[in-house]
Amino acid sequence: MISEDNLMKELISLDWDFSDSKTESLHSIHPYPAKFIPEIPRCLIQNLPIPSNTIILDPFCGSGVTLVESQRAGIESIGIDLNPIATLLSTVKTQELSPQFLEIALKVFSKCATYKKGVIIPPIPNLDHWFKKSVQEGITILLTEINKIKDERIANALRFCVSSIIVRVSNQESDTRYAAVENHLERNDVFSLFKLSAEKLWNAKMHNQLEVPSRIINKDSLQLTKADIGKKVGLVITSPPYPNAYEYWLYHKYRMWWLGFDPLEVKESEIGARAHYFKKNHQTADDFIIQMEKLLRSLASLCAKGAFVCFVIGQSKIHGEIIENEKIIANAALKGGLTHIATIKRMIRSGRKSFNLSHARIKEEFIVILQKQ
Numbered sequence: 451m452i453s454e455d456n457l458m459k460e461l462i463s464l465d466w467d468f469s470d471s472k473t474e475s476l477h478s479i480h481p482y483p484a485k486f487i488p489e490i491p492r493c494l495i496q497n498l499p500i501p502s503n504t505i506i507l508d509p510f511c512g513s514g515v516t517l518v519e520s521q522r523a524g525i526e527s528i529g530i531d532l533n534p535i536a537t538l539l540s541t542v543k544t545q546e547l548s549p550q551f552l553e554i555a556l557k558v559f560s561k562c563a564t565y566k567k568g569v570i571i572p573p574i575p576n577l578d579h580w581f582k583k584s585v586q587e588g589i590t591i592l593l594t595e596i597n598k599i600k601d602e603r604i605a606n607a608l609r610f611c612v613s614s615i616i617v618r619v620s621n622q623e624s625d626t627r628y629a630a631v632e633n634h635l636e637r638n639d640v641f642s643l644f645k646l647s648a649e650k651l652w653n654a655k656m657h658n659q660l661e662v663p664s665r666i667i668n669k670d671s672l673q674l675t676k677a678d679i680g681k682k683v684g685l686v687i688t689s690p691p692y693p694n695a696y697e698y699w700l701y702h703k704y705r706m707w708w709l710g711f712d713p714l715e716v717k718e719s720e721i722g723a724r725a726h727y728f729k730k731n732h733q734t735a736d737d738f739i740i741q742m743e744k745l746l747r748s749l750a751s752l753c754a755k756g757a758f759v760c761f762v763i764g765q766s767k768i769h770g771e772i773i774e775n776e777k778i779i780a781n782a783a784l785k786g787g788l789t790h791i792a793t794i795k796r797m798i799r800s801g802r803k804s805f806n807l808s809h810a811r812i813k814e815e816f817i818v819i820l821q822k823q
């Protein structure tokens with residue numbers, strides 16, 4: 451068996467930049483900010499020993515990249531995220547797609563294209579600013595047809611497809627630019643884009659039908675309990691939200707409104723949301739330290755002896771001050787009863803940044819490796 455010293459030497463010697471990484475089809479249908487390149491969880495799973503009869507946990511699973519990689523490695527996993535769009539994506543990516551999916555998607559498309567009844571648009575704040583009337587009608591008709599489908603797995607996969615096109619059919623300039631621009635799309639274009647997304651999902655899933663279970667929980671990870679997990683955790687791979695970097699609730703705001711969720715509730719509990727740092731009585735790095743101490747204590751209690759806990763995190767800037775989040779994680783882990791094994795720096799390819807984050811520092815990030823001994 452390889453000694454721990456050699457294991458870490460080997461890990462540190464790997465090239466973690468993965469500069470020629472290409473986005474694979476399953477992860478490119480629906481946008482998600484700051485998602486993992488699959489090579490990171492894959493490499494950690496391949497190189498770190500996992501105690502027997504344990505699961506892999508990602509307490510901030512986002513678009514589900516860790517969970518898909520766990521399935522590919524044949525290991526059971528659990529993913530948690532506060533954002534219902536994240537849990538929808540993770541669920542659809544890790545569940546088997548029904549053989550009837552494409553047929554039903556095409557039926558929904560034809561029904562929508564010939565829909566003649568009146569349309570009642572749901573009350574969503576500021577809707578006319580962001581969506582043309584004809585587009586509002588298109589989305590409403592699609593969701594009305596999808597909500598009639600009894601098979602929840604198929605309905606969720608179809609909601610995933612609607613969610614994937616929301617920004618594309620809106621007046622928003624792009625996923626990362628929150629300006630309203632002129633939009634030439636009509637009601638039928640919404641249906642065509644939905645159909646295209648369903649075909650992409652079908653093609654991607656045909657090469658990714660994996661039977662290993664993955665359970666997804668929509669919850670605030672700071673409120674995690676042993677009962678939520680049920681089994682011992684043998685490996686944690688996660689990239690946490692961190693102060694003043696991305697705002698996941700804002701990015702998915704209209705996706706949530708359309709699918710019947712309340713983005714403002716998500717904003718309240720979202721760790722790191724910019725709004726928490728720029729209002730009166732704003733949060734500081736100390737709030738993030740308290741949150742991470744709580745989280746790492748609870749992760750330590752869920753882990754089996756020997757389990758590794760890996761956090762991938764960048765630095766941030768709050769009111770001009772650089773916050774070394776990787777050090778905050780390592781210190782919080784020590785307090786929680788975990789041992790700091792190594793911190794590895796990796797460079798992020800500039801084209802991969804999904805936002806103009808001049809207020810954050812994300813040219814590089816760190817992989818902090820901890821262990822329960």
Ligand SMILES: C[S@@+](CC[C@H](N)C(=O)[O-])C[C@H]1O[C@@H](n2cnc3c(N)ncnc32)[C@H](O)[C@@H]1O
Nearest residue numbers: 485486510512513515531532533670671720721
């Ligand atoms: C860096 S992203 C994770 C991306 C993920 N690794 C992927 O590959 O898609 C951080 C995630 O933390 C989630 N999050 C923020 N605050 C949370 C909280 N209190 N509890 C659970 N999840 C939270 C966000 O919704 C976001 O999906």
